[in-house]
Amino acid sequence: xxxxxxxxxxxxxxxxxxxxxxxxxxxxxxxxxxxxxxxxxxxxxxxxxxxxxxxxxxxxxxxxxxxxxxxxxxxxxxxxxxxxxxxxxxxxxxxxxxxxxxxxxxxxxxxxxxxxxxxxxxxxxxxxxxxxxxxxxxxxxxxxxxxxxxxxxxxxxxxxxxxxxxxxxxxxxxxxxxxxxx
Numbered sequence: 787x788x789x790x791x792x793x794x795x796x797x798x799x800x801x802x803x804x805x806x807x808x809x810x811x812x813x814x815x816x817x818x819x820x821x822x823x824x825x826x827x828x829x830x831x832x833x834x835x836x837x838x839x840x841x842x843x844x845x846x847x848x849x850x851x852x853x854x855x856x857x858x859x860x861x862x863x864x865x866x867x868x869x870x871x872x873x874x875x876x877x878x879x880x881x882x883x884x885x886x887x888x889x890x891x892x893x894x895x896x897x898x899x900x901x902x903x904x905x906x907x908x909x910x911x912x913x914x915x916x917x918x919x920x921x922x923x924x925x926x927x928x929x930x931x932x933x934x935x936x937x938x939x940x941x942x943x944x945x946x947x948x949x950x951x952x953x954x955x956x957x958x959x960x961x962x963x964x965x966x967x968x
Contacts, residue, residue, distance in 0.1 A: 826918045830906045834920055838955070840901040846924060846958045847896040852887055853963055858932070859885040859898060862921060862952040864907065865944040874943060878909040878921060878952055882938025889930040896963035899924035902950055910941075921952035 821828065840846070848859055863881035867874035885898050903923045908916040940946050 827906060830918055830920045834904060834906065834955070838904055838920075838922075840922070840960065842902055844901045844960065846898055846901055846922065846953075847960065847962055848885070848887070848890060848898050849957060849959050850896075850963050850965065852957060853890060853896060853965055856887045858887060859953060859957050861885065861926070862909065862954075863940075864905075864947045864949060864952070865940045866947050868943055868945050876907070876947070877916060878907045878919070879941055879944070879946075880934075880937045881946065881951065882934045882936075883926075883951065884932050884934055885926070885930045886932050889932065891965075893929055894966050895927075896966060897927050898930065898953070898958065899926040899951075904955070905952065907952075920955040922955050922958065923950035923952050926951055 851857070852859060861881055861883045862878040864876055865879045866876045890896055890898070901922055902925055905921050905923065906918055907921060909919050911917050
């Protein structure tokens with residue numbers, strides 16, 4: 787009769803293999819979870835990298851749909867918690883200033899200001915949820931500014947930071963509106 791011998795695996799090699807596989811799987815899970823948690827920010831960084839061709843002091847213009855429908859361009863400022871012990875975090879809030887489409891038409895230009903930089907920051911939506919958005923910081927065309935009294939104060943427990951005004955990146959373009967070009 788044949789005698790078969792069961793070969794025992796090398797315990798050290800199998801333990802190293804299990805540790806290596808467990809570690810690799812853990813790293814992959816952490817990377818996927820990090821990507822999933824930050825996908826909105828990563829999408830905005832990609833959008834900015836692909837579409838933000840502005841340089842400091844480039845002119846910014848309102849997009850045609852804002853002018854065609856007499857909308858206004860909302861301006862934002864960064865707010866921070868008044869008390870550093872508060873669990874709040876900085877975010878963008880409406881600052882009480884707008885650029886009116888009527889003012890732009892009055893001055894026959896869609897020029898709203900000059901580009902000074904960008905920032906990806908959260909803002910509060912109508913459902914009181916914080917969502918990240920891409921903002922461009924601007925030096926405004928002061929002739930077209932209109933003060934909104936009912937939105938001129940920061941949210942309760944917050945104060946406006948000293949700094950520039952911001953605008954949603956999707957509200958602007960680098961070309962004068964076709965409405966004003968002749």
